[in-house]
Structure formats: structure tokens, C-alpha cells
Amino acid sequence: MKQIALAIGFASLFVAAACSQREAVTADYCVVPLPDQVAVDTAATPFRLSPSTVIVAADSAAQSDAQLFAGYISTLTGFSPKIADRAPSDDYIRLATGCGTPDAYTISVATDSIVVCGGSNAGTFYGLQTLRKAIPGKGDRDILYPVGTVSATPRFAYRGAHFDTSRHFFSADSVKIFIDMMAMHGMNRFHWHITDDQGWRLEVDSLPLLTEVGSKRPNTVIGWNTADYDSVPVSGYYTHEQIRDIVAYAAERHITIIPEIDLPGHMQAALAAYPDLGCTGGPYEVWRRWGVSDDVLCAGNDSVYAFLDRVMDAVTDLFPSEYIHIGGDECPKTRWEKCPKCQAKIRTLGLRDDRNSTAEQKLQSHVMKHVADHLAAKGRKAIGWDEILEGGCDTSTVIMSWRGVRGGITAAKAGHDAIMTPATYLYFDYKQSYDESEPGAYYAKPLLLETVYSYEPIPEEFSDAEAAHIIGVQGNTWCEYIPTFRHAQYMTLPRFGALAELQWVSSPKDYAAFMQRLARLRAIYDAEGYNYNVKAFEASKEE
Ligand code: ACM
Numbered sequence: 001m002k003q004i005a006l007a008i009g010f011a012s013l014f015v016a017a018a019c020s021q022r023e024a025v026t027a028d029y030c031v032v033p034l035p036d037q038v039a040v041d042t043a044a045t046p047f048r049l050s051p052s053t054v055i056v057a058a059d060s061a062a063q064s065d066a067q068l069f070a071g072y073i074s075t076l077t078g079f080s081p082k083i084a085d086r087a088p089s090d091d092y093i094r095l096a097t098g099c100g101t102p103d104a105y106t107i108s109v110a111t112d113s114i115v116v117c118g119g120s121n122a123g124t125f126y127g128l129q130t131l132r133k134a135i136p137g138k139g140d141r142d143i144l145y146p147v148g149t150v151s152a153t154p155r156f157a158y159r160g161a162h163f164d165t166s167r168h169f170f171s172a173d174s175v176k177i178f179i180d181m182m183a184m185h186g187m188n189r190f191h192w193h194i195t196d197d198q199g200w201r202l203e204v205d206s207l208p209l210l211t212e213v214g215s216k217r218p219n220t221v222i223g224w225n226t227a228d229y230d231s232v233p234v235s236g237y238y239t240h241e242q243i244r245d246i247v248a249y250a251a252e253r254h255i256t257i258i259p260e261i262d263l264p265g266h267m268q269a270a271l272a273a274y275p276d277l278g279c280t281g282g283p284y285e286v287w288r289r290w291g292v293s294d295d296v297l298c299a300g301n302d303s304v305y306a307f308l309d310r311v312m313d314a315v316t317d318l319f320p321s322e323y324i325h326i327g328g329d330e331c332p333k334t335r336w337e338k339c340p341k342c343q344a345k346i347r348t349l350g351l352r353d354d355r356n357s358t359a360e361q362k363l364q365s366h367v368m369k370h371v372a373d374h375l376a377a378k379g380r381k382a383i384g385w386d387e388i389l390e391g392g393c394d395t396s397t398v399i400m401s402w403r404g405v406r407g408g409i410t411a412a413k414a415g416h417d418a419i420m421t422p423a424t425y426l427y428f429d430y431k432q433s434y435d436e437s438e439p440g441a442y443y444a445k446p447l448l449l450e451t452v453y454s455y456e457p458i459p460e461e462f463s464d465a466e467a468a469h470i471i472g473v474q475g476n477t478w479c480e481y482i483p484t485f486r487h488a489q490y491m492t493l494p495r496f497g498a499l500a501e502l503q504w505v506s507s508p509k510d511y512a513a514f515m516q517r518l519a520r521l522r523a524i525y526d527a528e529g530y531n532y533n534v535k536a537f538e539a540s541k542e543e
């Protein structure tokens with residue numbers, strides 16, 4: 001239960017310090033996401049973070065976190081604290097581990113020192129994020145941290161954000177900023193949607209045409225599949241070197257990258273590169289339209305399975321994540337129903353329509369199982385979109401529920417782990433208001449900040465055992481209509497704030513209090529130069 005024993009009110013209170021020429025401002029621990037406990041002793045002399053404060057980090061892992069923290073402080077205050085491996089007698093912030101579950105943290109603030117103790121280095125890092133967000137924005141001044149204790153344990157182990165860099169290409173530096181945005185919000189799983197019909201963006205040495213051909217389209221349809229096309233070429237992919245660099249960058253911020261190779265549908269860019277992998281043999285183009293393409297991988301062609309093995313070998317080589325996302329959504333069976341090879345495969349496998357699934361849906365399950373087994377042999381686990389339940393799927397595969405919550409509920413009841421990312425609450429490509437000029441996907445109702453915040457990931461009727469299968473919550477940023485990174489920031493901020501609360505906080509919701517805390521996060525967005533939706537900070541729910 002969240003308890004705010006005594007929280008000092010947020011007042012941009014500038015305190016003229018008796019012992020210093022420098023101005024100081026008081027920090028406030030009521031941040032986003034809200035800690036479980038904030039207990040403050042307002043009578044005690046606060047800890048003063050100043051240019052003389054030392055950050056104490058005993059080992060190299062902690063030193064990496066200390067460096068990031070020093071960078072955050074520098075952005076907000078203009079000074080960069082020194083880092084040492086031993087504590088001086090006072091005036092230090094010490095990083096420690098051994099307090100609580102791995103992602104939990106406790107911050108103990110005394111007049112002469114602060115100790116940030118995580119259950120692991122990740123937990124400590126989240127504690128440092130809280131100290132960072134406690135600062136009320138940018139200014140050339142010291143920070144007064146009220147004496148007290150602040151602690152939090154996240155509600156979910158999997159705290160995800162998805163980013164589609166297929167439909168539009170975003171530079172490696174932009175991807176890193178996305179990762180920084182996640183870190184600021186206490187998220188730890190970056191679901192990287194890196195291949196789709198409109199662009200293949202992952203270098204695979206043994207399949208060079210995937211990027212030579214599959215990463216480029218000359219133009220794109222305007223609006224929702226009108227007859228008109230723009231004249232803006234879209235191209236780009238991430239090299240091995242860039243991927244390794246981004247994976248390491250994320251790991252430093254305690255974020256695991258889960259790449260998604262969406263299969264067997266959403267593969268038209270790969271088919272453009274290797275047309276033999278399709279049922280008709282093509283020719284195919286890197287798709288210039290939106291929606292769901294009928295052209296998918298041919299499930300009756302043995303070379304498709306060999307292709308998928310090679311792609312997965314490249315993926316597991318580049319990404320150390322235990323989980324690999326293998327897609328499985330929106331795979332029309334139009335071609336398979338007519339394809340002699342697919343139909344022969346159905347006969348060979350003895351697949352038949354029954355009450356629950358068609359033979360073609362079972363054929364998709366066969367493809368998914370092939371890939372999941374290939375990953376399992378390498379010690380990895382597959383995640384798939386909820387459609388993969390349709391043809392049957394064993395419980396070792398994690399289900400990502402996007403078509404509402406039903407897939408996640410069915411999955412958890414059947415014994416799968418599930419990640420909740422229902423479009424109606426957590427699709428950040430949807431517009432953020434009913435204003436005519438509001439940018440966002442044409443096909444969906446607006447998704448207001450309050451609606452995101454209102455989402456409850458665990459159904460009331462769930463038993464504890466079923467609830468334990470809901471391992472996390474994720475927001476998805478699809479980029480059909482998001483051509484620039486600044487636009488992607490606008491779509492995600494501040495909805496990331498509401499998502500972070502779902503991921504971390506289990507106490508009853510209070511939207512008004514959340515909005516007050518969110519207003520303070522805005523100052524941190526400003527300090528970092530992030531683009532965001534200003535109006536969302538004022539918006540209330542509209543019908
Ligand atoms: C999806 O939005 N097609 C997973």
C-alpha cells in the first residue's frame with residue numbers, strides 16, 4: 001500500500017542558503033511513477049547536493065550508474081558531481097545493493113548523506129531516477145533533499161515499451177534517446193519492432209538482400225490507403241555494429257532489448273528481397289501501403305524454414321535477451337488456401353479444420369513452433385501476439401495481448417505468461433484528443449491520457465496463480481503515421497508517464513494526484529529537450 005507519511009509540498013522554493021552563495025531548491029519525492037512510501041522529516045536539515053557532493057560507487061557496475069546519475073544532475077543543475085569508490089566523511093550519495101527484490105529500491109536521506117540501495121544495480125538505478133525526478137527542473141542551483149525514506153517495488157517485472165522502426169526509419173541516436181526516455185520512466189524491456197512489410201531494418205550477413213532491397217521504399221501512400229502517394233523515399237537499417245552498440249547502451253540503463261521479427265505475415269519487405277519465399281513467387285515490392293498484406297511467407301516451402309533459422313541465428317547472435325518476439329499477428333491465409341505447397345504441407349502434417357481452428361491456422365502454429373523450438377534450442381523463449389493462440393500454442397510461449405485483453409486472459413488461464421498491451425489503452429500511435437488537428441492513426445478512436453492511466457492489467461476475477469501469469473504491461477508506438485522522431489516523442493510523452501504508473505504502482509488510482517506529479521515530470525522533459533504533448537498536461541477526459 002502506498003503511504004505518503006509526510007510529503008513536503010511541491011513549491012519551487014528557492015532557499016537562500018546561509019552558508020553558501022548559491023541558490024538552492026527543494027526536491028520533492030512525489031514523482032512519476034509514485035514510490036510506495038515517502039516519509040519525510042521536514043524539521044531536519046535537508047541534505048544539500050552541491051558541486052562538492054561526491055557520488056560513491058564501489059564497483060564498476062555501480063560506477064556506470066553513478067556516471068549516468070552525474071549526467072542527469074549536470075543537465076538539471078549545471079554541475080557534475082565527482083565519483084569516488086569510497087565515501088568521504090559526509091556530503092555524499094552512496095550507491096548500494098542488497099535491499100529488497102531486484103528492481104526495488106530504498107533511498108535513505110540524512111542531513112549529511114544519501115544512501116540509494118537497490119535489490120540489484122537495476123533497483124539502485126531506479127532509486128537514482130527518483131532522486132533525479134525529485135528535482136523541480138533545470139537551474140543553476142543546489143538541491144535540498146528533505147531527510148527521510150523513499151522506497152518502491154515495481155508491480156510488474158516486465159515493464160515494456162515498443163517502438164516500430166520499420167514503417168519509418170529512426171537513426172541509431174534516436175533509438176538511444178527512446179531508450180533514455182524509457183529509463184527515465186523506470187521501464188526495462190524495449191520491444192524493438194525492426195521488420196515489417198514496409199521496411200526490413202536489421203542487417204543479416206547471410207541474407208544481404210534483406211537490407212539491400214528490403215530496407216528501401218521510394219514513396220508511401222498518403223493517409224489511409226488513398227490513391228495518392230507522396231514523393232518521400234524511406235530507407236535505412238541498423239548495422240551489426242550499431243545494434244551491438246544500442247544493446248550495450250540499453251543494458252547500461254538496465255533495459256533489455258527484445259527484437260521482433262514479425263512472421264509469417266508482415267513479411268512483404270523480405271519477400272521483395274527473396275521472392276521465392278512467397279506462395280506466388282512474386283514479384284513483390286517493399287510495401288508502400290498500410291494495413292495487412294495478403295502476401296506472407298509460404299509455409300509449404302522448406303527454404304522458408306531454413307530462412308527463418310538463419311534470421312533467428314543472426315538475431316540471437318546480436319541480442320542477448322532471453323525473450324525474442326516472433327510476431328504472429330495479422331497473417332491472412334488467403335495465399336495459403338490456394339498455394340499447392342502450403343496445401344501439401346497441411347496434408348503431410350495431417351492438419352484438419354476443427355471446432356477451434358482451421359487447418360491454415362494450425363499451419364501457422366506449425367511455423368511458429370518451428371521458430372520457437374529453434375530459439376528454445378539456444379536457450380531462448382518466444383513471445384507472440386495473441387493471434388498465435390488461434391491454431392494452438394504450447395504454454396512455453398509468452399502471449400502479448402493486443403486485440404483487447406481477451407488474448408491475455410485466455411493465455412493466463414491456460415498457463416501462459418502474458419504481457420498486456422491492449423490497443424484500446426496502450427497504443428500510443430492513437431490520437432491524444434478529439435481535436436481536429438490532433439495527429440495520430442486515422443483508424444482508431446483517440447486514446448486519452450486518462451484512459452491510459454485508468455487501465456487495470458489484472459482482471460478482478462483472477463486467482464493469485466492466474467494473476468502471476470500477467471508478467472507485465474507495455475505501450476506500443478506504431479509508426480505508420482509517425483515520420484520523425486520528434487513526432488514519436490510527442491506521441492509517447494506524457495503517455496509514458498501513465499504507463500509507468502501502471503507498471504510500478506499497485507495502490508488505488510488518483511488521477512488528479514497523478515496529474516500533479518506529472519506536471520513536475522514535464523520540467524524534466526524540458527531539461528532533456530524532449531518533445532511532448534503540452535496539451536495532455538491540461539487535458540481531462542472527453543467522451
Ligand atoms: C498489432 O498491432 N498488429 C500487433
Ligand code: ZN
Nearest residue numbers: 279298339342
Ligand atoms: Zn504457400
